[in-house]
Amino acid sequence: MKVVFRNIFVLFGFYFVFGCESLEVVVPIDVDEEAPELAVGAYFSNDMENYRISVAQSVGALSNLENTIQDSAVVSLFEDGTLLHTYTFEQDNIEVFEGSFEEGKTYRLEVSKDGFESVFSEDVFPIAVSIDTAYLQGTAVVGEFSEEVRRLQLQFMDTPGQNFYEIKTYAVYEFSGEEYVYPIYPAEDQSTGVVSAGEGIYVRDDNFDGEAADLILNYYDIEEAEDIEIVVELRHITEAYFAYQLSVDLAQKANDNPFSEPVQVRSNIENGFGIFALWSNDFFTIAP
16 A cells, blocks of 8 residues: 655755856745545455455654554444444555456445544445457557567447446466466557556446447557466455546656646545545357
């Protein structure tokens, strides 16, 4: 979980040259450090062996960045108002929630810790959407470094109502009896209106609400070989997760550009910061 920082931008000096003279102005400032709040990252899907949860604290711009993880925080999960599971968070102790999530039901996450205001978030678990078909196409297009652009064509049936999707692609191979999986990163310049961010491609169903979706996605580094399988994952995600992921990507790009405006990372954690993310998913294997 990326700790949320409160950005403070200070204009601390001016330097003017007028003829042979200079003027330096020092502007004193008062910095109000707000009380720290809990920052939570929680990612839930039925295909996980371990549900990923992290609990930290927000930090001010002038704060010490060490020891922000909040061990001993109490984490509780509710389904339609009924307590499913509660446990004490320890960063070195991964605990699995037993049972699975049900489509259409409302899940609520609550986190508390002495010295902090309790935080919570709730959302509806998305309905699973199946991939009808996926296949790779060669193109005559080359990338910045003369690499071939490969296109992944993905088809699935969208459910009625506003929906949000994340698409991930993996290469899977075996070596010395062990299976290895690594993500294939999409090209930045997607041509069909979808947005790539990190390992994922993100799309909302504005153009195919309740209809068959037919997406063409660009990749630079897909390598086909007899011992490599290409696996496509389609995640039906919540709107909060969609907004969070895209804002994180924009914030990272802004941090790399000294001339860009700061970007605030979206959060759906009440009284704190972070993300409570839910998704259902489906996988499709493109055999070599």
